[in-house]
Amino acid sequence: xxxxxxxxxxxxxxxxxxxxxxxxxxxxxxxxxxxxxxxxxxxxxxxxxxxxxxxxxxxxxxxxxxxxxxxxxxxxxxxxxxxxxxxxxxxxxxxxxxxxxxxxxxxxxxxxxxxxxxxxxx
Numbered sequence: 296x297x298x299x300x301x302x303x304x305x306x307x308x309x310x311x312x313x314x315x316x317x318x319x320x321x322x323x324x325x326x327x328x329x330x331x332x333x334x335x336x337x338x339x340x341x342x343x344x345x346x347x348x349x350x351x352x353x354x355x356x357x358x359x360x361x362x363x364x365x366x367x368x369x370x371x372x373x374x375x376x377x378x379x380x381x382x383x384x385x386x387x388x389x390x391x392x393x394x395x396x397x398x399x400x401x402x403x404x405x406x407x408x409x410x411x412x413x414x415x416x417x
Contacts, residue, residue, distance in 0.1 A: 300416050307348065307413040308387040310394070312338065313360040313405040317375035321400055334400060338381045345393050347385035348413070354379055361405050384411070 320337035335352040342350035356368045360378040368374055383390060390408065394401055 303415045305413045307411050309384045309409045312381045349384035351382045
């Protein structure tokens with residue numbers, strides 16, 4: 296059997312940043328604070344601008360983070376205290392630089408790193 300495609304493997308990494316959906320992006324004025332976008336959206340946009348391969352915000356249904364209370368999704372309204380996850384994928388050096396650059400908004404967040412393999416089929 297002849298194979299028509301090849302698989303090449305590259306080392307890559309992933310970080311997961313755990314935060315609350317109600318957390319807002321840092322803004323410079325009080326007026327902007329009330330209309331600030333959610334932090335998870337800002338992180339995804341900054342990841343794109345930094346050239347990271349992938350950035351996704353995951354909603355959760357039940358759980359806790361950073362030794363907090365266990366939270367559950369509401370039946371009629373979303374729970375702004377329920378932890379969510381922003382997942383970023385890129386080279387380890389890129390991920391480290393991202394965290395160092397955005398340290399002001401990432402301080403005291405639970406951030407985990409995982410080594411991955413990126414497969415390319417050609």
